[in-house]
Amino acid sequence: MTHPYEDMGPEAYWKTAVAAPGAHGLTGLWSPKFAIKPNHRIVTAGSCFAQHIGNALAERGYLWTDCEPAPPYLLGDEARTFGYGVFSFRTGNIYTPSMLLQWLELADGARDEVREVWQKDGRFFDPLRPAIEPNGFASEDELWAARQSTYAALRRAIETANVFVFTLGLTERWHNRETGLEYALCPGTVAGEFDAEQHVFTNTNTRTTQRSLMRAIRFARSKNPKLKVLLTVSPVPLTATASGAHVLTATQYSKSVLRAVAGMAAEGSKHVDYFPSFEIITHPIFRGMFFAPNMRSVVPEGVTTVMKHFFADQARVFGAPRMGKTRKRIAAVVPKGEEDIKCEEELLNAFAA
Incomplete structure (x- = not known):
């Protein structure tokens, strides 16, 4: 061998790995580090795209786990309206690694509780998840009791x-600015009042984002040393940006930072992996076919393609799974289509001129 490129497989070359097979012939995009089996307890959280993954796993009979099920008087779509069955716990969307870390530390008592409450029309809203109660809580006591249940x-x-x-x-x-509490949405958008002196906007860089993500992963694994973490990046563009940049370039910055950080977190770690759902949806080879006409929402065919690669690559590396009994009770709770996906950031569309 005169140089390393002589001994590389076809997956290493664009001509043989991408151009020749085309968009629908791509294979081997992911080499998973650990098996994800149907009987594994799987929990999901994060941006709205995580709901698609939970849905697909549940429909395949995997043990997607709802640790905060709805009360018996709330069923189906009504339960989802109140934030139940959307993720594995009733946090609503957790968009940033620093927000994930905040939730983990607050739930464990490792961070001091900030008793901030937003109000609107005599109702009370949780600043960490203002959209889970569409009309707000009846009292502050009810709000804090619900927060403790989610913890x-x-x-x-x-x-x-x-x-x-x-x-x-x-x-x-x-x-x-004073308490350091990170909000799910900008104060004043859903409820509460915006104060330019008190409420601070930041757009985290790679270093800050990576530090928060690694702290969150270490914290979670300190409570469960056997926990495996699978990271993905949402392909859904920003609804709005407060950065001062055009929303298109702001989206590219945000996703680039998150993709880099996810890759760094997975690099050299046996218990952290990255699955390329972002690339599958957004890469130019797919010519935008997986986006709805608004060029933001992911159509069901895109989710199907993402999960086809997920299951195919798991089977390629670890063999076909033994499915066992399908868990229909879970599949009935998670979203069925894009119109069912709960994405709190989309509430910012109401302020577009």
């Missing part, structure tokens, strides 16, 4: 899961 569900999920799937969505975030 318990989050602890239970992390401590008992085999696999935690987390989808990174944003680098843009809002927080309180």
Whole structure:
């Protein structure tokens, strides 16, 4: 061998790996580090695209785990309206790694509670998840009792899961200058009042984002040393940006940072992996075919293609799974189509001129 390129397989060359097979002939995009089996307890959280992954796993009979199920008087779509069955716990969307870290530490008591509450029309809203109660809570006591229930569900999920799937969505975030509390959405958009002196916008860089993600992973694994973490990056563009940049370039910045950070987190780690759902949806070889006419929402065919690669590559590396009994009770809870996906950031569309 005169140089390394003589001994590489066809997957290493664009001509043989991409151009020749074309968009629908791509194979081997992912070489998973660990098996994800149907009987593994799988919990999901993060950006809205994580809901698609939970749905696909549940429909295949995998043990997607809902650690905070809806009360018996809330069923189906009504339960989802109140934030149940969307993720494995009722946190709503967790868009940033720093927000994930905040939830983990608050649930464990490792971070001091900030008793901030937003109000609107005499109702009370949780600044960490203002959209889970569409009309707000009736009282502050009810809000804090609900938060404690979610803390318990989050602890239970992390401590008992085999696999935690987390989808990174944003680098843009809002927080309180005095308390450091990070919000799910900008104050004043859903509820509360915006204060330019108190409410601070930041757009995290690669270094800051990576630090938050690694701290969150280490924290979760300190509670469950056997926990495997599968990272994905949401392909869904930003609804709006507060960065001052055009929303298209702001989206590219955010996704580039998140993709780089996810790759760095997985590099050299046996218990952290990255699955390329972002690339499958957004790469130019697919010519935008997986986006709806608004060029933001992912159509069902895109989700199907993503999960086809997920299951195919798991089977290629670890063999076909033994499915066992399908768990229909879970598949009835998770979303069925793009119109069912809960994405709190989309609420910002209401402020577009």
